[in-house]
Structure formats: structure tokens, C-alpha cells
Amino acid sequence: MSLLLAASTQRTIGWVLALLVTVPVLFLMVRRAFVIFAKADPEVGSEVELAPNRLPAVPDEFLEGTRLDRSLGAGLVTLALIGVLLPLYWLGEPGRIDGAEANWDRIFTDRGGESYEENCTSCHGPGGTAGNATFTLTDASGNFVSQVAWAAPALNTILTRFSEDEVRHVLNFGRNGVMPAWGGPGGGPMTEQQVNNLIVWMRSIQLDEDKIQANVRDGATERKAALLFEGDRDAMSDAEIADETARSMAAAEDFMAEVDAMLAPLEAEAEETLAARIAGVERLPEGETRDRELAKIDGQIESFVAADLLEEGFADQETLIGWGEILFSNRADSGVYGCARCHTAGFSYQAVELARTVDGNPVIDEYDQGGGAFGPSLTDGATVTRFIEPGQQQSFITIGSQTGVSYGSTGRSAGGSGQMPGFGARSEGGNDYNALLTQPEIAAIVAYERSL
Numbered sequence: 129m130s131l132l133l134a135a136s137t138q139r140t141i142g143w144v145l146a147l148l149v150t151v152p153v154l155f156l157m158v159r160r161a162f163v164i165f166a167k168a169d170p171e172v173g174s175e176v177e178l179a180p181n182r183l184p185a186v187p188d189e190f191l192e193g194t195r196l197d198r199s200l201g202a203g204l205v206t207l208a209l210i211g212v213l214l215p216l217y218w219l220g221e222p223g224r225i226d227g228a229e230a231n232w233d234r235i236f237t238d239r240g241g242e243s244y245e246e247n248c249t250s251c252h253g254p255g256g257t258a259g260n261a262t263f264t265l266t267d268a269s270g271n272f273v274s275q276v277a278w279a280a281p282a283l284n285t286i287l288t289r290f291s292e293d294e295v296r297h298v299l300n301f302g303r304n305g306v307m308p309a310w311g312g313p314g315g316g317p318m319t320e321q322q323v324n325n326l327i328v329w330m331r332s333i334q335l336d337e338d339k340i341q342a343n344v345r346d347g348a349t350e351r352k353a354a355l356l357f358e359g360d361r362d363a364m365s366d367a368e369i370a371d372e373t374a375r376s377m378a379a380a381e382d383f384m385a386e387v388d389a390m391l392a393p394l395e396a397e398a399e400e401t402l403a404a405r406i407a408g409v410e411r412l413p414e415g416e417t418r419d420r421e422l423a424k425i426d427g428q429i430e431s432f433v434a435a436d437l438l439e440e441g442f443a444d445q446e447t448l449i450g451w452g453e454i455l456f457s458n459r460a461d462s463g464v465y466g467c468a469r470c471h472t473a474g475f476s477y478q479a480v481e482l483a484r485t486v487d488g489n490p491v492i493d494e495y496d497q498g499g500g501a502f503g504p505s506l507t508d509g510a511t512v513t514r515f516i517e518p519g520q521q522q523s524f525i526t527i528g529s530q531t532g533v534s535y536g537s538t539g540r541s542a543g544g545s546g547q548m549p550g551f552g553a554r555s556e557g558g559n560d561y562n563a564l565l566t567q568p569e570i571a572a573i574v575a576y577e578r579s580l
């Protein structure tokens with residue numbers, strides 16, 4: 129409303145002011161020009177009559193009467209105008225500030241978007257929806273092995289996983305020799321402002337939590353289907369591949385139903401524990417407070433379920449670890465919802481799938497899941513030593529690592545690099561982050577990692 133008011137009154141007041149000033153000025157100028165023009169060619173001798181010192185003096189009655197009144201009147205009108213116009217102008221100020229701020233954001237978002245299209249679309253896909261980078265694989269002595277497509281992550285969840293500073297670090301320095309360095313500190317071509325514009329633009333394309341959850345589940349189901357696919361694609365006909373794809377997809381959906389069945393009683397139990405609180409909140413009038421309280425309760429239910437899943441001797445280990453495995457190696461949107469792209473060598477360029485088509489190359493036959501790549505190895509019980517309690521591992525994955533802060537029971541002395549993303553809902557540095565993964569999903573991954 130204030131913006132609207134500002135936009136319309138602002139313009140009207142501007143016009144009135146402009147007219148108030150320009151009309152009299154124009155009138156005076158025209159009159160003056162007319163007088164000058166009319167007297168441009170005075171008759172000879174007429175100046176004698178016009179000589180000021182020979183004019184009759186203006187009488188006191190006029191000077192102290194009409195003229196004085198007129199001058200004072202004009203002063204009063206000007207004062208009144210200023211008195212009215214200044215507060216009116218002031219009234220529009222908040223609207224103008226809001227307008228300027230909205231414009232400011234829009235300008236930098238637009239600039240970031242243009243820069244993205246120019247510099248990043250080729251790898252990260254249109255609108256930051258994931259793509260591939262061409263990468264040349266070499267062996268240990270630098271000989272050409274193969275040209276591969278390295279998955280370039282979707283950027284529409286990046287600010288759920290990383291803080292702006294952590295994203296700035298990747299933009300400045302690049303990563304793994306495949307993501308180029310863009311910022312000055314890493315030797316790239318962009319100024320700090322240009323890097324910031326990109327971050328402002330990324331902020332404008334972030335997905336909401338419901339969409340993220342749907343993507344996680346679809347990706348995990350597809351991953352399960354890929355693991356359940358039987359037979360050698362290269363030796364199968366198109367019809368056989370289609371049949372086997374349909375069969376493995378149906379089996380994957382059955383598996384997800386098993387996961388739901390595993391969670392349902394735990395959720396019911398948690399809801400029962402919280403029944404009194406839920407009933408209390410539901411009695412609140414509908415609105416922001418109520419929604420916030422219900423969201424808090426949902427968070428608590430998730431935490432209870434996660435704790436149950438990680439309880440020693442949890443009955444359905446097989447489903448739990450199987451679920452953790454597909455969440456860990458989720459390939460959706462170039463792997464952004466999973467862990468394998470950073471913790472499993474070759475996963476980002478499909479090294480195993482590639483081994484089938486490139487002959488005589490040293491590209492691996494099988495993934496060593498969690499064997500370490502950009503992130504450290506998680507195998508041979510590495511996480512069991514690092515985090516004595518599974519709950520510690522759960523909160524580390526929820527929050528991610530922070531630069532220079534050590535973590536775990538046997539903390540890394542140098543502390544984290546900030547490059548391990550946070551995957552759960554959290555508050556950090558005064559900012560709230562949406563969940564990329566729910567607490568039960570993270571618990572499944574913890575169980576899987578501890579089994580490696």
C-alpha cells in the first residue's frame with residue numbers, strides 16, 4: 129500500500145510542484161520579453177519620460193499598504209506551500225526506500241542471471257538445473273585415458289547445503305580441477321561484486337522443501353531400480369532393456385513401500401508420545417504461530433524416529449541400510465542429494481558405466497562406495513572411530529563442517545574445511561536452512577556408513 133501510495137502521490141506532487149514553479153516563471157519571462165520587445169525601438173526622446181529619478185515618487189499609503197500586504201501575502205503562501213509539501217514528501221519516503229531496495233535486489237539478481245547464462249550454463253544447465261562438464265581423464269603418468277562427462281551439480285539447492293561464504297569459496301577457488309576458479313583469490317577473472325551477483329541470483333532459484341523432498345525420493349527410487357537392474361545392457365535388445373527397466377522400477381517402488389512400512393509404527397509411536405502437545409497446538413487459532421508450533425512438533429517426531437532407527441539392535445537393519453545406500457548414492461540432479469559424488473572416486477563421471485564402453489582402460493570395474501575422493505574415506509569403520517556415538521555422526525551430517533572447527537569424538541586436529549555440506553534443517557550464523565534430507569533419511573545414511 130505504502131509503495132502504491134508513494135508511486136502515485138509521488139508523481140502527482142512532482143507535477144504540481146513543477147507546474148507551480150514553471151507556470152509563473154514562464155509567464156514572467158513572456159511578459160518581460162514582451163515588454164522588452166515592445167520597447168525595443170523606443171521613440172526618440174521617450175527615455176526622458178522614463179528616467180527613474182524623474183518619475184513621481186510612490187506614495188507611502190501604497191508602499192505601506194497594498195504593496196506590503198501583497199509581499200507579506202506571497203510570503204505566507206510560500207510558507208504554507210512548504211509546510212504542506214515537505215510532510216507530504218516525507219510521507220512517501222518509506223515507499224521510496226522499499227522501491228529502491230526491491231530494485232536493488234532485482235538489478236543484482238538480473239546481473240547474476242546474465243553472468244550465469246554466459247559463464248556457467250554450458251556445465252550447470254539452464255537455470256542451474258544440473259548438467260555435465262567435459263573432462264579429460266589421464267592416468268598416473270599423465271597419458272590420455274578418456275574424455276568423460278563429469279556431473280555438474282544443480283545449483284537450485286546450493287544455499288540449503290552451504291552458507292553463502294562456503295559457496296563463495298567454491299566460486300573463488302573452483303574444485304577438483306573440473307569446476308574452474310572464477311574469483312580473484314583463486315586467479316579467476318571475476319571481481320568480488322560479480323561473484324556476489326551470482327550468489328544473489330542463486331538465492332532467487334532455490335527450491336522449496338516439498339520439491340526437494342520429492343526429488344530426493346524419486347532419485348532414491350531410481351537409484352534402487354538401477355541397482356536391481358539385471359543383465360548386461362550391451363547384450364540386450366531394446367525391448368529386453370525396456371522390460372527389465374519396468375521390472376526393476378516396480379521392485380524399487382516395492383522397496384520404498386517397505387521403507388514406509390518400517391517408519392510408520394515409529395512415527396505413530398512418536399505422535400502418541402507427543403499427543404498432548406499436538407492437541408494443545410491444534411487448539412490454537414489458525415495462523416503463523418500455530419504453523420510454527422506444528423512445524424516444531426514435526427521436527428521433534430523426525431528426531432524421535434531417527435533416534436529409534438539408530439538404537440542399538442534396531443530390528444530392520446536390512447531395509448534401513450539398503451535405504452541408506454540409495455540415499456548415499458542418489459544420482460538425481462547430478463548427485464546433489466547424495467554423498468557419493470564427493471566420497472566415491474569416479475562416481476561423478478560414471479567410471480563403472482564407462483568401463484563397459486572404453487576398452488583397455490584403467491577406469492574402475494566397481495565403485496568403492498565411500499572409499500574417498502574429494503571427501504575422506506568412510507570405509508573400514510572410519511566413521512565408527514570418528515564418531516563414537518551414532519548421534520554425533522547424525523548431527524555432523526545435519527550441520528556439515530565449518531571452517532577450522534573440529535568435529536567428532538576423535539576430532540580432526542586441523543578442523544573442517546567448510547566443504548562438507550549440511551544436509552539437515554538447522555540454524556547457523558543467524559540463518560535458517562531448510563532440510564535437504566529429513567532426520568530419518570540421515571539416520572539411514574549413518575547406519576549405512578557405519579556398516580562400510
Ligand code: HEC
Pocket residue numbers: 243244247248249250251252260261262278279280281282283286295298299303304306307308310326464469476502
Ligand atoms: C567447465 C564446467 C563448469 C563451469 C563452466 C562451471 N562449473 Fe561449477 N562446477 C562444475 C563441476 C563439474 C562441479 C562439481 C565438482 C565436483 O564434483 O567436485 C562444479 C561445482 C560447482 C559448485 C559447488 C556445487 C556443490 O553442490 O558442491 C558451485 C556453487 C558452482 N559449481 C557454481 C558455478 C558457477 C556460478 C559457475 C559460473 C560462473 C560455474 N560453476 C561454472 C563445472 C563447471
Ligand code: HEC
Pocket residue numbers: 456465466467468469470471502503504505506510511514521525529530540543544545546547548549551573574577
Ligand atoms: C561437496 C562434497 C561433499 C559431499 C556432497 C558430501 N561430503 Fe562428506 N565430507 C566432505 C569433505 C570435504 C569432508 C571432510 C571435512 C572437511 O573438510 O570439512 C567430509 C567429511 C565427512 C565425514 C567425516 C569423515 C571423517 O572421517 O572426517 C562424514 C561422516 C561425511 N562427510 C559424510 C557425508 C554424507 C553422509 C554425505 C551425504 C549425505 C556427504 N558426506 C556428502 C565433502 C562432501
